[in-house]
Amino acid sequence: MKILAIYSMKGGVGKTAASVNLAYWAAASGLKTLLIDLDPQGASSFYFRVKPAKKDWGQRFFKAYENLLKQIRASDYDNLDVIPAHLSFRNFDVVLHNLQKRNKRLKKVLQGMRKEYDLVVLDCPPSLGNLSEAVFTAADRLLVPVIPTTLSERTFNQLLAFFARESYSQEKILAFFSMVQNQKNMHKGIQDTMRQAWPDFLASGIPFSVDVENMGEYRAPVDQFARSKPANAAYQSLWQEVQNRL
Amino acid sequence: MNNVKDYCWLISQQPSRKRLQTLIGPSLRLTEEGRWDTSIRLLDDFDWHVHRSGQSLIYSIPDDEPNQGRCELIKSDTPVCKQDNLSTQPVFWTDVHGGKLQQSLKKLLGYSALIPVLQVDEQRTLLACRDEEQKIQLRLELIKQTVSSQISADATQHDRVLLRILPLRGYDKEATRVAESLRRLRQKDAELLNTGELLALCKIEPEAELLPSPLPLDPREPTGVALLATARLLLQQARRYEQGVIDDTDTEYLHQYRVNVRRIRSLLSLLKQAVPDQEGRELRQGLAKLVRPTNALRDMDVFLLQQSFYADMLPQPFQPGLDALFRETEQRRQQVQQELAAYLSSEVYQQECRWLDTQLKKPADLCAPLAAVPLRQVASSKILKTYKRICKLGGGITDTTPDEQVHDLRLDCKKLRYLLDFFAALYPQEQISRHTKALKGLQTILGDFNDYAVQQAALLEQVNAQTEPDQAAAIHGLVALLYQKQLTARSQVMQALQTFAGDTLRADFKAAYSLKEKK
Ligand SMILES: Nc1ncnc2c1ncn2[C@@H]1O[C@H](COP(=O)(O)OP(=O)(O)OP(=O)(O)O)[C@@H](O)[C@H]1O
Numbered sequence: 001m002k003i004l005a006i007y008s009m010k011g012g013v014g015k016t017a018a019s020v021n022l023a024y025w026a027a028a029s030g031l032k033t034l035l036i037d038l039d040p041q042g043a044s045s046f047y048f049r050v051k052p053a054k055k056d057w058g059q060r061f062f063k064a065y066e067n068l069l070k071q072i073r074a075s076d077y078d079n080l081d082v083i084p085a086h087l088s089f090r091n092f093d094v095v096l097h098n099l100q101k102r103n104k105r106l107k108k109v110l111q112g113m114r115k116e117y118d119l120v121v122l123d124c125p126p127s128l129g130n131l132s133e134a135v136f137t138a139a140d141r142l143l144v145p146v147i148p149t150t151l152s153e154r155t156f157n158q159l160l161a162f163f164a165r166e167s168y169s170q171e172k173i174l175a176f177f178s179m180v181q182n183q184k185n186m187h188k189g190i191q192d193t194m195r196q197a198w199p200d201f202l203a204s205g206i207p208f209s210v211d212v213e214n215m216g217e218y219r220a221p222v223d224q225f226a227r228s229k230p231a232n233a234a235y236q237s238l239w240q241e242v243q244n245r246l
Numbered sequence: 247m248n249n250v251k252d253y254c255w256l257i258s259q260q261p262s263r264k265r266l267q268t269l270i271g272p273s274l275r276l277t278e279e280g281r282w283d284t285s286i287r288l289l290d291d292f293d294w295h296v297h298r299s300g301q302s303l304i305y306s307i308p309d310d311e312p313n314q315g316r317c318e319l320i321k322s323d324t325p326v327c328k329q330d331n332l333s334t335q336p337v338f339w340t341d342v343h344g345g346k347l348q349q350s351l352k353k354l355l356g357y358s359a360l361i362p363v364l365q366v367d368e369q370r371t372l373l374a375c376r377d378e379e380q381k382i383q384l385r386l387e388l389i390k391q392t393v394s395s396q397i398s399a400d401a402t403q404h405d406r407v408l409l410r411i412l413p414l415r416g417y418d419k420e421a422t423r424v425a426e427s428l429r430r431l432r433q434k435d436a437e438l439l440n441t442g443e444l445l446a447l448c449k450i451e452p453e454a455e456l457l458p459s460p461l462p463l464d465p466r467e468p469t470g471v472a473l474l475a476t477a478r479l480l481l482q483q484a485r486r487y488e489q490g491v492i493d494d495t496d497t498e499y500l501h502q503y504r505v506n507v508r509r510i511r512s513l514l515s516l517l518k519q520a521v522p523d524q525e526g527r528e529l530r531q532g533l534a535k536l537v538r539p540t541n542a543l544r545d546m547d548v549f550l551l552q553q554s555f556y557a558d559m560l561p562q563p564f565q566p567g568l569d570a571l572f573r574e575t576e577q578r579r580q581q582v583q584q585e586l587a588a589y590l591s592s593e594v595y596q597q598e599c600r601w602l603d604t605q606l607k608k609p610a611d612l613c614a615p616l617a618a619v620p621l622r623q624v625a626s627s628k629i630l631k632t633y634k635r636i637c638k639l640g641g642g643i644t645d646t647t648p649d650e651q652v653h654d655l656r657l658d659c660k661k662l663r664y665l666l667d668f669f670a671a672l673y674p675q676e677q678i679s680r681h682t683k684a685l686k687g688l689q690t691i692l693g694d695f696n697d698y699a700v701q702q703a704a705l706l707e708q709v710n711a712q713t714e715p716d717q718a719a720a721i722h723g724l725v726a727l728l729y730q731k732q733l734t735a736r737s738q739v740m741q742a743l744q745t746f747a748g749d750t751l752r753a754d755f756k757a758a759y760s761l762k763e764k765k
C-alpha cells in the first residue's frame with residue numbers, strides 16, 4: 001500500500017481537484033483506493049457526494065485504525081472508497097499536539113488500511129502544522145500543485161527549505177503545475193525557471209479549465225462529464241506519471 | 247472493499263422498474279446504470295470433479311475481444327482464481343497457462359478433459375438507488391438466465407430470474423431496508439452460477455451418474471446377493487466410459503473403464519466362494535474378454551503420459567531420440583485407438599455385454615459356500631485374514647529377499663485395499679479412512695517399486711534390431727535411471743512394512759474386524 005498526499009500550504013491551488021481526479025484514475029486503473037478528506041471544509045467529500053459523519057469523531061481519528069474503518073463510505077465508482085471530512089478535523093493540530101509521537105501517528109493508523117487498499121490518497125488542508133508534519137512522515141509521496149506565479153514559486157521554495165531544515169526527505173516531493181495558462185508569458189517563464197531549479201516537476205500539468213471548475217456543479221470527477229476535454233486527459237496523464245513514481 | 251454481504255434471490259418473474267420503485271419507496275430513486283448480455287459456459291470433466299469440489303468453472307468470451315477468453319474458478323459466486331487472455335476454450339489443465347488456476351485444475355482434473363456442460367445466456371440490468379443528492383446508496387441487479395444443457399440430447403432452454411441487492415460500504419442500513427421492502431419478490435436464496443443449481447434446472451443429476459461412495463451395502467444381506475448387485479453397479483459404471491473411449495476425449499475414460507471392470511473381477515475372486523464355481527469362472531472370463539482388447543491402448547497411454555517425466559530424466563543429447571520414440575508411439579496409438587473404437591461399437595462387443603448383464607441379473611444361487619452368509623461377517627473375516635497374511639509375508643522380507651516376494655506382498659496389499667473400498671459402508675467411516683491411509687503409505691512404495699519395473703520392461707520391449715541407434719540410446723538411458731529408482735523404492739519397503747505390521751495397527755485391525763465383536 002502506498003500513501004499519496006496532495007499537499008500545499010497555499011490555499012486554492014487545485015489540491016482537491018487533483019485528489020479527486022487522481023483517486024478516480026487510480027481506482028479506474030485497478031488499484032483499491034481510499035481517499036481521505038483531511039480538510040474540514042470537506043470539498044472532496046462534496047465532489048463524491050459523501051456526507052460527513054453526524055458524530056464528531058475527530059478526537060478518535062489518530063487512536064486506532066478501527067475508528068477509521070467505521071467511517072469508510074463507498075463512492076459511486078468501483079475500487080474507490082472515501083473517508084469524508086468532519087468539521088472537527090479543524091482541531092487536528094491540537095489533537096496531535098496532545099499525543100505522543102505525534103509525527104508518526106498518522107502513518108501508524110493508516111497502516112491498518114494495508115489489508116484492504118493499494119493506495120491511500122490524502123487531500124490535505126492548506127496549512128503548516130502538526131497535521132502537515134504527520135502527513136510528511138506518513139506519505140510515500142507528497143504531490144504539490146504549483147500555480148506558475150511568483151508567489152507560488154516562493155511558497156514552494158519555502159516548503160523545500162522547511163523540509164531541509166526539519167530533515168524530511170525532499171525525495172518524497174513531486175510537484176506539478178496547476179491551473180496553467182500558457183497564453184500568459186509569466187506562466188511560461190516561471191515554469192521554465194522552476195523546472196531548471198527543481199528537476200522533479202512532472203511533465204504533465206493541469207491547464208486552467210472551466211471543466212475543472214464545473215466539478216462543483218456536476219459533483220463528479222472530470223471524466224464523468226467532460227470525457228473528451230483536455231483537462232480530463234491532463235489528469236489521466238498526471239496519474240500515469242504519479243503511478244510510475246510511487 | 248465491501249464487507250457487506252450481497253443478497254442474491256431467485257424471483258418468479260422480472261419485475262418492472264415501476265414496481266421496484268414502488269416497493270423501495272420515495273426516499274431512493276432508481277436509475278438505470280447499464281444493460282448487457284453475456285454468454286458463458288460451465289465446464290467440468292466427465293466425472294464432475296469440479297462440481298464435486300463444490301466449485302464452478304466458468305469460461306466466457308467478452309464480445310469485443312473474441313481471442314481473450316477468460317476462465318474462472320468460483321465458489322459460492324466468489325472468485326477463487328482466474329486466467330485471462332485464453333485464445334481457446336481450455337480442454338486440459340495444461341491449456342490454462344501458468345498461475346494459480348492451472349495448479350487448481352491440475353489437482354482437480356488430472357488427465358481428464360474439460361467438456362462444456364451448460365450454456366448460460368444472461369441479460370443483466372444494473373440499477374442504482376440514489377439519495378436526494380444523487381449519491382448511490384446501493385445497487386440492484388436483475389439477471390435473466392437462459393440455461394441449456396450441452397451434454398444431454400434435450401435442448402430445452404430453462405429460464406430463471408435473479409435479483410441481486412448489492413450494498414455499498416458504509417451504506418448498510420439503506421441496503422437492509424431495501425432488502426426488507428423487496429423481500430416479497432424472493433422465492434429463495436440462490437447463487438448466480440452454482441453448477442448444482444443450474445444442473446438441477448436442466449434435470450441433470452451428477453450424483454445419479456456416478457457410483458455412490460461408499461458402495462451401498464447392507465451388513466445383513468447374503469453375500470451372494472450383495473456381490474451380484476455390486477457387480478451390476480460397477481459394470482454399469484464402466485460402460486458409462488465407452489463413448490469417451492470411442493471419441494478419444496481423454497485417456498481417463500479408458501482408464502476408468504478398466505478400473506471398474508477390474509474391480510468386478512477382483513470382487514469376484516476375493517469372494518470366490520459366494521458364487522458357484524462354474525458361474526464365477528465364466529463371469530471372470532467374460533470380464534477378461536472385455537479388458538483384453540484395451541490393453542495395448544492403455545500401455546501406450548501410460549507410456550505417453552510419462553513423456554515429461556522421462557524427458558526431465560534424460561540429458562539434452564538423448565532428447566531427439568526420445569522425441570522420435572514418442573512421435574512413433576503416438577502414430578501407432580492412433581491406429582490402436584481406432585481398432586478399439588471399432589471393437590467397442592461392434593455387435594460382438596454388445597453381445598458380450600448383454601451376456602454379462604444377464605448373468606449378473608440372475609437371482610443369486612445361495613448354494614455356494616459363502617453365498618448365504620451375512621455380508622459383514624464375510625467382509626470382516628476377509629479383511630482380517632488378508633491383513634494377517636500381509637504381516638506374515640512382510641515379516642519374511644528383508645533387503646535381500648527376491649523381488650518375487652515383494653510382488654506377492656504388493657498383490658496382497660492391493661487385495662486389502664479393494665476389500666476396504668468395497669466394504670467401506672459396513673464400518674465407521676473414520677475407521678476405514680484410518681486403515682486406508684495406513685495402507686496407502688505402504689502401497690505407494692510398493693507401487694513405485696512395481697511401476698519402475700514395469701516401465702523398464704515396457705521400454706525394453708520397444709528395442710529390437712531395427713531400432714534407430716539414438717532411440718535405443720534414449721531407451722537404455724531411461725532403463726538405467728528407472729532401475730536406480732526401483733532400487734531406492736525397494737530399500738524403503740522394510741521401513742514401511744514395520745509401521746504397517748506394527749503392534750499398534752495389528753491390535754487396531756484385530757479389534758475392528760474380529761467376528762467375536764459381533765453379537
Ligand atoms: N485547473 C483548474 N482550472 C480552473 N479552475 C480550477 C482548477 N483547479 C481548481 N480549480 C478551481 O479552483 C478552486 C480551488 O480548487 P481546489 O479546491 O481544488 O484547490 P485546493 O488547493 O484544494 O483549495 P483549498 O486549499 O481551499 O483546499 C475551485 O473552485 C476549483 O474549482
Ligand SMILES: [Mg+2]
Pocket residue numbers: 015016017039043123124125
Ligand atoms: Mg482543498
